[in-house]
Amino acid sequence: MSTALRSAPARAARVVSDADFQKFREFFYRKTGIHFDDNKRYFVDKRLVDRMEATGAADFREYFVGLRFEREGQELQHLVNAMTVNETYFLREAYQFDCMSNDILNELVRTKPRGERLRIWSIPSSTGEEPYSIAMHLLEKWPGIDAHDVEILSSDIDTQVLDAAQRGVYSARSIANLPKSWLDKYFTRRGEHEWVISRDLVAAVEFSRVNLSDPADTRRFRDIDLIFCRNLLIYFDDQSRRAAAEAMYDALRPGGFVCLGHSESMSRISALYRVRRFADAMVYQKPLNGEAP
Known part of the structure; x- marks a missing residue:
């Protein structure tokens, strides 16, 4: 009997029934x-x-039992990497970066103790375009960058995209919106279709794996001044969105801000935040101590 014929039954068993799908969907959620x-x-x-x-499981039941009871969580991480969608590019929804540099940061530094560091958190990181866009925008557009220390944190649940972000190699599509002067200043061309970002910019961002739905992951983020959480909550249901909004609220210092994606609205998720309308964008603010939302 040929190898192909011997392996056919195993392949045929690797199907996902309606009940399997429901069981997996609840677990992953x-x-x-x-x-x-x-x-x-x-x-x-x-x-x-x-x-x-990839794991050699003969059918869904065998795979799911192994997934649920593994100790180190390695297969769950492989699965998360496979199931998450990561599509972005530099200066996506750039009006929010303009709002950051024109208004938000200037307001923040007026209310912070002199010399205290500004902390910006980008989640999800994806392959790094957003945190690096923040860094470049600060260097090019915010006059206060020379007078203030800024820390940029960036997180994602997907370890593969975090690795890609730290490699910093990008396609023509990713860099299409960048001004030529920025491209020349912060990137080195490699071949016909790839650009490599400056290692100084890579070093300026602290990357970490974070599950926004896991309090054990998010509780180490505190005293954040500005959070970019764009186009993530669209993948959550109402309960998960509320939990994420509360996690970000806890991470922010009083007076801190959240920028969401253009199709997302904090007002429909949580009553904890104030809506702030600036010239460039509408964002959400954690009230200062004693203020009502």
Whole structure:
């Protein structure tokens, strides 16, 4: 009997039934806060079968038992990396960076003790375009950068994209919105279709793996002045969104700000924040001590 014929039954067993999908969806939601609608079924099934094949599991039951009871969480991380979508580019929704440099930071430094560091947190990091856009925008557009110490933190649940962010190699699509002067200043061209970001910028960002739905991950983030959390909450359901809003609220210092994606609204998620409308963008603020939202 040929090898191909012998392996056919194992491949045939690697299917995901309706009950399997429901079981996995509930498990993944508890672990990450990410909810898969029924219309994501093909996306989920394909990646589950890929992970069954990668681990040698004969069927979903064998794979899921191993996933639930593994000690180190390595397979869960592989699965998270496979299931998360990471699509971004430099200076995406750039009006919010303008708002940061024109208004938000200037307001923050007026209310902070002299000499205290500004802390900016970008989550999700994806492959690094957002935190590096923040760094470049500060260097090019915010006059206060010479007088104030700024710390940029960036996090993601996907370890593969964090590795890519720290490698800092980008395609023509990723850099398409960058001014040529920025591209020449902060990147080195490699071949026909790749640009490598300055190692100084890589060193300016502190990357870490964080699950925004896990309090054990988020409680170490405190006294943050500005959070960019854009196009992440669209993957959460209402309960997970409220939990994420509360986690960010706890991470912010009083008076700190949150920038969400253009299709996201904190007002529909949580009553904890004040809506602030600046010339360039609408953002959300944690009230100062004693102020009402």
